[in-house]
């Protein structure tokens with residue numbers, strides 16, 4: 493999971509890219525980078541938060557009316573500074589690129605690029621592979637014009653497997669954005685006067701005062717040339733299957749992705765969950781969300797069940813999201829630092845805790861323990877998404893199969909392991925209905941049902957598991 497933002501305009505864009513990246517910071521806290529173009533490419537990237545990497549002197553150095561920014565959570569690679577995006581290639585013309593996603597056939601592409609195309613990949617970042625595939629195809633076509641740019645994107649679709657929403661700038665030509673043929677990762681664009689911006693989430697456009705135009709479609713490329721002329725073309729031919737986890741957890745609630753409000757989806761997910769909870773007739777006194785993601789679902793759950801909602805867990809805003817912290821030890825430590833219960837609200841009551849999902853179960857166990865220590869009588873735990881059982885091969889670090897708590901365990905066993913009196917999961921139907929709002933829309937739900945929208949066999953799963961294991965050992 494990463495956040496990307498690109499602007500082509502008639503003003504110095506670095507301030508807006510910086511502010512836009514701040515609004516996308518939730519999508520990755522591992523590294524950040526900005527490249528702008530004036531009469532040269534100006535580059536600043538590194539490991540850390542946006543506010544840590546960019547200081548006043550860097551911002552004044554990043555001159556130009558065109559730029560791309562990126563915040564990263566690592567996919568392939570151990571999260572080293574040299575893997576921070578955007579990336580740059582010289583030939584042809586000078587191109588910079590950033591992406592959000594995960595390239596499944598990275599190793600094969602790297603080999604081919606180095607042995608056949610005589611290009612060298614200098615990092616472990618998979619966007620470097622996409623960039624070099626694109627650049628080598630464009631180079632072969634000779635002239636850098638719109639037909640050849642779109643034809644080269646089409647070649648990327650043929651060669652690159654996995655998920656990728658991409659923003660690139662081709663020197664003195666224009667800003668290019670494309671979404672892989674399945675459209676896993678979000679990408680939206682907007683306009684302010686004669687200026688265009690592409691971003692992972694609409695919140696970045698809102699923050700910068702850009703009017704949303706629309707989402708980039710699955711398999712679509714959009715190009716804005718340096719004169720502000722817009723070109724677009726559908727180049728892929730697969731069915732759109734956006735990642736459902738964007739609405740469940742990743743995206744900010746004030747974003748709208750593919751026409752669906754994230755906050756609206758979470759409110760509906762709470763309503764759907766209420767259907768299951770109602771049937772159980774549990775003696776619940778109070779509903780408490782795990783902040784921040786679960787608030788919306790907990791509110792509608794409380795309304796549907798007519799049971800009070802309270803903020804019983806208070807979050808320290810200055811600790812990062814535990815789900816996207818790479819190391820287990822950091823996760824363990826940070827939950828204690830991150831959440832503190834309000835004892836007066838909890839003591840002597842039967843509490844229903846609401847969370848967005850359960851991955852390994854460690855966070856859930858610690859939250860149950862916190863609530864127990866605050867004096868709750870009974871503790872029930874509800875996840876407004878179904879059991880997670882399958883690894884994501886599209887860029888979400890959900891660990892290897894054996895690490896999913898729900899992989900081979902019964903609900904009773906999970907209840908025991910996390911220490912709750914009752915565990916309730918959202919149904920699969922509830923998940924789809926909640927997110928889609930009844931619209932006829934299909935999603936990638938592979939981490940719940942194992943049905944991957946692109947060919948994924950045992951070999952790929954094993955390979956990804958091995959890579960993740962190696963990455964962890966190197967952490």
Ligand code: SF4
Nearest residue numbers: 735736884936938939
């Ligand atoms: S497998 Fe899950 S997390 Fe990964 S893209 Fe699909 S829905 Fe999203």
